[in-house]
Amino acid sequence: MTTQREEILLTALEVYAERGYRGTSLDLVAERAGLTRQGLLHHFPSKKKLLIALLEFREERSRAYLAADHADKDWPNQLAEALTFDHRMPVLAEVHSVLLAESITGNDLDQQYLHDHQHTLEERTVALFAERYGPRLPSGLTPRTAATAVLAMIEGMQLQWLLEPDQTDYPAIMRDTLSVLLGSAPEDSIAE
Structure with missing residues (x-):
């Protein structure tokens, strides 16, 4: 059974998917969720709080997907699958990118x-790499360097996909590039 908060998030996702980031208002989300504006504000006191909750929702869904039965798979394939999973809800990638860009120039909470x-x-990713590989990955990178590169690639790949949503080979590009960064690429799987 879903909670009212979860219902609001699911409704907000639908509205964002239809209208995009700029075309979505709290009033419209409240109306679609069967609430007054004040009822919505009780759960999410601002549009940014709602957007942050959507980002957390996205991360929880991705983590649950990755934890489901993929723990033993190699990481390049696992992250490529997560990207494919993420692309099923493009509005979350859009919201994430917009908020991330806004966070660069502001300083509110x-x-x-x-x-x-x-x-x-980044710290979690560094810790995961250090735990799995020790002080150096098979590629020779340190866990910190690899984590920074992997996260930057994921962010960049999301932006490219938002700009070119019809291009479908992003998961394969990610898998092959991660195989090089993490040092686990079979020779014949590298994209030419």
Whole structure:
């Protein structure tokens, strides 16, 4: 059974998918969710708070997907599958990209959340790489260098996909590039 908060998030996703980031208002989300504006604001006090909750929802869905039965797969394939999964809800990638861009120029608490989130994500990735590979990955990169490169590639790949949504080979490009970065590429799987 879903909670009212989850219902609001699912409704907001539908509205964002239809109208995009700029075309979505809290009033429209509230109306579609069967709430007053005040009812919506009780759960999400601002449009940015709603957007941040959507980003957290996206991350939870991705983590659940990755944890489902993929723990033993090699990481390049696992991350490529996560990208494919993420592309089923393009509005979340759009919301993430818009908020990330806004966080670069501002300093309010919502923007600080995104800075903190990116830092936490990088530290988790460094820790995962260090745990799996030790001080050096098979590619020779340190866990920190590999984590920075992988996260930058994921962000960049999302932006490219938002600009060119009809291009379908992004997961394969990601898999092959990650295979090189992580040092686990079979010779014949590298894209030419």
